Amino acid sequence: MFQPVAIAPSILSADFMNLGRDIRMIEQAGAGYVHVDVMDGHFVPNLTMGVPVVKQLAKLANIPLDVHLMIDNPLDELPWFLEAGADIACVHAEVLYGDELRRAVDMIHDAGAKAAVALKPHTPPEVLEEVIARLDMVLVMSVEPGFSGQSYIEGSEEKVAAVAEMARAVGNDALLIEVDGGVSEATVERLTAAGADVLVCGSAVFGAQDPAAALAAVKEKGDAARVAAIEDARAEEALAEEEM
Template identity: 70%
Template structure:
């Protein structure tokens, strides 16, 4: 949990007519992951990319593919995305009971990938209790999932802190990822609360200089997290 903050640019905000160019850009700029938002039009009111895109991305980059499944039936579709080359797969707690979450995490690990569980803004961290010791990452949504370009929900950093505290309470250390409205102004809030991976869409791809924007978000986040760690040591 104490590695430098990593940025996972969301290609939902990239230029799909020049996707290869944009992927190369973020890779050269030091991104930690390529974040792939998969939406089914049911769990969230939007349709985005699927298996064919993941397959092509796997050929185009050496960065880990961070595939976020915003779908109703992850247990059925997990094999598709794992076979396509996803390195890390996130399922939503809202569509699976405790047994389903455990099965999803086990299936992802059996395929050699890393497993994550995501929480919508109104979902309490307590639902993670059955799997918090088994997941590699928890994704805290700081907007309602479904569309890019939304504004950060004020107070989301408190939920990040609660997730981090839950993990510590059982001796677990999953990465904590945050997605939604993250940019140079909001990154320090969540990083200071314990976030390790920040999903950025428009903050990177809509910037005049995406590489510089990525670096500035990462620097602001890392400064805040180091300050928070220092404060905890002094307390």
């Protein structure tokens, strides 16, 4: 079944002096989420926004807040961000050990939010095996986390396809796959064809001369590529049945 691609503009690339204006603009342009990059200066070498900003964004936004926690101690800080209004809370697999990843997912769900786990470029999807059946979203990083405006790491679409296959294997057909890093008109088609549902766009939207038009263009290309991939898969299935 075709599911339209959702764009999640990252406000890290927005005008911090006019966040209300920029949120209204992306909502009117058809964004599916507001992507909020929280960086602690430890897990990644950058420091961005925290709980007070998320709390204010929750008051402004009419679309879900997708809060990406690039922090060392998510089990300690998750309650703060959940209480502040995160609709989706995304933690990094790289800082959760043993049963901590399961505990983080439980904590998010118990708060009534959707649970997501992010994977850095060199983290294998297999780390999600114990929780993928219960996740609402997986975030595939197609750049190293920490700074906006980086170039797309070639081959990231292969990890998207691997996560999609893992989700199918456990029957989690509702899982969303999000991609963050270097997403633009030049990379979107291969990502959505591989199974990406949500695309984080920072400079590709907010750095464009016409942000609303840029958002629409990425979404249009992504949707077209997804439809083509679905049609190709159906054709292959039909051919395989004929040959049986």
